[in-house]
Each structure stands twice: as C-alpha cells, then as structure tokens.
Amino acid sequence: MAEAFHKRFPFLRVNWMRQRKKGAWMLGEPMLPMSGAPHPNDLLAIMPAALGDHLLKSGLEIMPSGGMAGVSSRTVGNAIGLSTLGAHDFFHEIGHFIWANELTPRQKKEYAKLVGAHNIRRLFEEKPNDRHNDTEEHFARNVQNVLILRKLERVKPGPAKDLLAFMKKIGVIDEEHARSFYANAGAPFTFQADSEDRIRAADGENGVFYREAKKVRQLIEERQRLRAAEERMRAH
Numbered sequence: 001m002a003e004a005f006h007k008r009f010p011f012l013r014v015n016w017m018r019q020r021k022k023g024a025w026m027l028g029e030p031m032l033p034m035s036g037a038p039h040p041n042d043l044l045a046i047m048p049a050a051l052g053d054h055l056l057k058s059g060l061e062i063m064p065s066g067g068m069a070g071v072s073s074r075t076v077g078n079a080i081g082l083s084t085l086g087a088h089d090f091f092h093e094i095g096h097f098i099w100a101n102e103l104t105p106r107q108k109k110e111y112a113k114l115v116g117a118h119n120i121r122r123l124f125e126e127k128p129n130d131r132h133n134d135t136e137e138h139f140a141r142n143v144q145n146v147l148i149l150r151k152l153e154r155v156k157p158g159p160a161k162d163l164l165a166f167m168k169k170i171g172v173i174d175e176e177h178a179r180s181f182y183a184n185a186g187a188p189f190t191f192q193a194d195s196e197d198r199i200r201a202a203d204g205e206n207g208v209f210y211r212e213a214k215k216v217r218q219l220i221e222e223r224q225r226l227r228a229a230e231e232r233m234r235a236h
C-alpha cells in the first residue's frame with residue numbers, strides 16, 4: 001500500500017525528506033533520527049488496509065501547507081496541507097478530510113452523541129465555539145487516537161465499543177485494527193476530557209512522533225506475522 005500511496009500522493013515523501021535535510025527542531029524536539037517527524041512508511045504500515053483502499057479511491061489530495069516554520073497542517077476541502085513540521089498530524093488531518101467530505105449530517109450527529117458532545121459543532125453548549133470546543137477537532141483527534149492505538153477521548157463517560165463500531169462503519173478501521181486497539185490501548189480504552197484544560201492537554205498531545213509510530217508499526221506487523229503463521233498452521 002505504501003507504494004500506491006507514494007505514487008498517488010508524492011508530497012508525503014517529499015515533505016519527510018525535506019525535514020530530514022533541514023535537521024530542524026520541531027516542538028522543542030530534535031527532528032531526527034528518533035523523536036521528530038514520523039516516517040511516512042511507518043504511518044502507512046499502521047494504516048488499516050480498509051482505510052488505505054478507501055483513501056486511494058477518494059478525492060483526497062495532499063499538498064504543502066504554509067511554508068513557514070511552525071505553520072500547522074490543515075485540511076481545506078478535499079486537500080490536506082501537510083505542514084513544514086512534518087507528518088505528525090497526518091492521521092488527524094485524515095480525520096478532518098473524512099468529517100468534511102464524507103460524513104453525512106446524521107453520522108456527525110451520531111458521533112456527537114456517542115462521545116457526549118452537545119452537538120455537531122460544539123462539545124459544550126455554554127462555551128464559545130473555538131478549537132477546544134469543536135466537535136470536528138474532537139473527531140480528528142480520535143481518528144488519530146484510534147489509528148495509533150491510543151485511548152479514545154470522550155466528553156462524557158461511556159464505553160469505547162460503540163465508538164470503535166462507528167469508526168469501523170465509516171471506514172477508518174477494520175476488525176483487525178480494532179483487535180490491535182484492544183491489545184494496545186489498555187483498559188478502560190477511553191479517557192475523559194470534560195474541561196477546557198483537559199481538552200487543551202489532549203489537543204497538545206495529539207501529535208504522533210517517530211518513536212511512537214515506529215513502536216506501533218512493529219506491534220501491528222508482529223500481530224500480522226502471528227496471524228499469518230496461525231493461518232498456515234490451520235491450513236495444514
């Protein structure tokens with residue numbers, strides 16, 4: 001899948017190579033080799049096959065964003081602009097792409113209800129609709145969380161199960177990825193962010209960096225090897 005992705009979205013690799021050359025600093029961490037931008041191939045190996053196929057067939061575009069150091073990635077229409085900071089929010093932006101281009105109003109309502117948000121725009125009724133009170137941002141963070149096998153963010157307490165079923169229904173994960181999630185995220189599989197401070201923290205920690213991506217890739221590939229071995233055993 002990685003080759004098909006690089007062919008369809010060449011900027012993914014270009015951006016990473018550019019970061020490497022710069023050896024710049026990002027969010028206070030050295031860029032490379034170990035703690036900076038995730039390698040795009042690690043992210044593509046983590047991505048469930050169902051999501052990869054879905055995105056390759058979608059109208060998604062990936063292009064440079066800004067050009068100034070410190071400019072964040074963003075998604076406008078069907079285009080993800082990857083920032084000069086690297087691909088640490090690539091999965092997050094895929095979340096924005098799906099929300100803006102694919103989810104129906106009914107599905108957005110379903111998501112808001114599942115996580116305990118006030119409605120499809122706001123998490124809390126009484127607060128202004130800024131970045132930390134935004135249902136779409138919440139969804140984008142959770143797409144990143146589920147893909148990187150982290151606990152899922154909720155406004156009100158509740159199970160992870162229905163949220164995972166929703167992510168499966170809209171093509172973000174498949175059954176195999178759901179199993180990896182349960183094997184890695186750790187019970188209770190969700191965390192509650194129900195105040196501005198907690199949401200600010202969840203937002204600040206949403207980025208995925210090299211080390212974590214590498215670790216999750218290894219875990220997923222190990223599970224794939226085990227499953228393939230089991231299938232060979234069964235075939236004999």
Ligand SMILES: [Zn+2]
Pocket residue numbers: 092096137140
């Ligand atoms: Zn966002």
